[in-house]
Amino acid sequence: EDQVTQSPEALRLQEGESSSLNCSYTVSGLRGLFWYRQDPGKGPEFLFTLYSAGEEKEKERLKATLTKKESFLHITAPKPEDSATYLCGQTGGGADGLTFGKGTHLIIQP
Amino acid sequence: GAVVSQHPSWVICKSGTSVKIECRSLDFQATTMFWYRQFPKQSLMLMATSNEGSKATYEQGVEKDKFLINHASLTLSTLTVTSAHPEDSSFYICSARDRGGAPYEQYFGPGTRLTVT
Numbered sequence: 482e483d484q485v486t487q488s489p490e491a492l493r494l495q496e497g498e499s500s501s502l503n504c505s506y507t508v509s510g511l512r513g514l515f516w517y518r519q520d521p522g523k524g525p526e527f528l529f530t531l532y533s534a535g536e537e538k539e540k541e542r543l544k545a546t547l548t549k550k551e552s553f554l555h556i557t558a559p560k561p562e563d564s565a566t567y568l569c570g571q572t573g574g575g576a577d578g579l580t581f582g583k584g585t586h587l588i589i590q591p
Numbered sequence: 592g593a594v595v596s597q598h599p600s601w602v603i604c605k606s607g608t609s610v611k612i613e614c615r616s617l618d619f620q621a622t623t624m625f626w627y628r629q630f631p632k633q634s635l636m637l638m639a640t641s642n643e644g645s646k647a648t649y650e651q652g653v654e655k656d657k658f659l660i661n662h663a664s665l666t667l668s669t670l671t672v673t674s675a676h677p678e679d680s681s682f683y684i685c686s687a688r689d690r691g692g693a694p695y696e697q698y699f700g701p702g703t704r705l706t707v708t
Contacts, residue, residue: 517699524700530694581634
């Protein structure tokens with residue numbers, strides 16, 4: 482069964498304290514690995530798509546990387562407005578929709 | 592770009608009634624749309640995939656007669672929850688794939704909060 486496992490479940494950082502979120506995936510024939518940000522009571526906001534191992538993408542304070550088994554979302558010098566739940570999802574193995582992990586709830590304290 | 596809207600944003604209905612939720616891609620054409628459900632403090636679970644002009648494909652465990660999906664145009668998909676019961680109360684979120692966009696990328700709507708009393 483295709484699975485996505487995210488860690489940690491929750492992370493509390495001080496403003497400016499860099500860290501990384503982990504996403505492990507098990508689908509065979511990965512078509513894409515996706516990162517979204519979700520604020521409470523809202524739909525997920527698209528961040529990145531990664532297609533192959535070794536690929537990296539950056540946007541402001543966020544950088545996503547991909548290996549054959551996992552992806553990392555690195556957050557550099559975070560600000561309180563970066564507080565949100567970050568979701569990792571995969572598509573592949575013949576499926577069209579996304580299989581999501583449970584997310585990492587990130588809190589950035591000023 | 593890549594904006595998806597949903598209507599209504601929240602709805603309260605009585606047990607046994609039906610509710611329709613609309614999902615629209617505002618600035619792109621979506622040949623494929625998806626419907627997800629999210630329970631409190633849980634992640635999104637795919638319910639069904641719909642392609643324009645075709646019958647929807649439902650995930651295992653999702654009752655197709657209860658959750659009716661119609662994808663009549665390249666910008667509109669609807670989800671009708673029939674004979675709703677309190678256990679159907681959830682956050683329903685649609686997503687759409689841009690026909691001219693990057694492979695497999697999906698853009699999500701803001702979600703619809705359904706409460707069945």
